[in-house]
Amino acid sequence: MSNRLGDKLGELGSTYMTMEKYQDIIENFFENNFDEKFYCSQYSEEENEELAEDVLKLLDAKKESHILDWCGGWGRISIYFARKGYKVTILDRMQERLLRAKEMFKLEHLPLTTICSDCRNTPDTIDADYATCLFCSVGFFDDDEQIKAFRSVYNSLKKGGKFILDCLNLFFLVNKKFEDTKMKRRDGKTNIQRNEFDFSNNILHSYYKIVNEKWKAEEECEFFQKLYTPADIVRLLSASGFKIENIYGNYKGEPISFISTQIVVVGRK
Ligand SMILES: C[S@@+](CC[C@H](N)C(=O)[O-])C[C@H]1O[C@@H](n2cnc3c(N)ncnc32)[C@H](O)[C@@H]1O
Numbered sequence: 195m196s197n198r199l200g201d202k203l204g205e206l207g208s209t210y211m212t213m214e215k216y217q218d219i220i221e222n223f224f225e226n227n228f229d230e231k232f233y234c235s236q237y238s239e240e241e242n243e244e245l246a247e248d249v250l251k252l253l254d255a256k257k258e259s260h261i262l263d264w265c266g267g268w269g270r271i272s273i274y275f276a277r278k279g280y281k282v283t284i285l286d287r288m289q290e291r292l293l294r295a296k297e298m299f300k301l302e303h304l305p306l307t308t309i310c311s312d313c314r315n316t317p318d319t320i321d322a323d324y325a326t327c328l329f330c331s332v333g334f335f336d337d338d339e340q341i342k343a344f345r346s347v348y349n350s351l352k353k354g355g356k357f358i359l360d361c362l363n364l365f366f367l368v369n370k371k372f373e374d375t376k377m378k379r380r381d382g383k384t385n386i387q388r389n390e391f392d393f394s395n396n397i398l399h400s401y402y403k404i405v406n407e408k409w410k411a412e413e414e415c416e417f418f419q420k421l422y423t424p425a426d427i428v429r430l431l432s433a434s435g436f437k438i439e440n441i442y443g444n445y446k447g448e449p450i451s452f453i454s455t456q457i458v459v460v461g462r463k
Pocket residue numbers: 224229234264265266267268269270271285286287288291311312313314327328329330331334
């Protein structure tokens with residue numbers, strides 16, 4: 195019996211380091227701008243601005259300070275930081291997104307620094323007052339690589355600097371039925387999502403489809419992401435050097451609970 199259990203754990207052990215093998219799928223998801231097509235496009239300008247305001251409030255960000263928008267894409271949220279007079283640096287792996295950010299900021303004569311880099315290699319010369327990691331931009335790696343990424347953002351901050359991040363709350367999924375979810379889009383089409391969950395490593399496998407009014411699939415994509423409980427994300431941030439200041443259940447600063455969709459954490463260097 196104990197041998198069989200041993201074999202089972204051995205199998206689990208060998209599959210535990212798995213995010214590595216999904217890197218191409220993750221890259222493909224962002225290169226096809228599926229995060230924008232499926233999720234970001236469903237938020238209005240007002241909602242994006244409100245999120246930016248809430249982030250600044252939770253950070254208690256001092257006027258004119260320097261914010262690193264880590265995995266910041268095309269500056270969907272950090273353009274509002276710049277409009278309020280903050281100095282913004284965006285780091286992202288996709289040059290195309292950074293060029294788009296540059297165009298957007300330039301149109302409004304707002305200064306912007308961009309860094310095209312993998313987030314595990316954030317330059318330690320940035321010397322930012324704050325760093326943000328918005329819209330579930332964690333869980334693309336196994337834990338050791340995620341710690342490496344957090345450690346590099348830690349090193350890019352000034353002493354006393356703060357880091358705020360969000361991710362999906364794994365506890366929130368406990369009562370969810372894993373069947374197709376359908377959501378009507380602002381453009382009249384429908385988003386369909388199907389999920390599978392790997393309990394051996396907390397990896398969510400999602401299949402996405404955008405269907406038109408005639409229910410014909412226009413685009414499809416898949417994605418893998420590692421999910422965390424609040425304690426998991428605290429452990430990874432602490433292992434990277436951060437002192438945890440607060441854990442919330444959303445950007446309004448409400449308490450975290452089993453039913454919070456999100457985990458929002460503020461850590462300090
Ligand atoms: C979910 S999007 C969020 C973008 C932005 N924070 C927002 O709220 O609009 C995640 C971003 O992380 C970037 N990304 C993914 N993997 C990365 C990596 N290994 N290094 C740097 N950026 C990465 C993607 O290109 C994408 O822009």
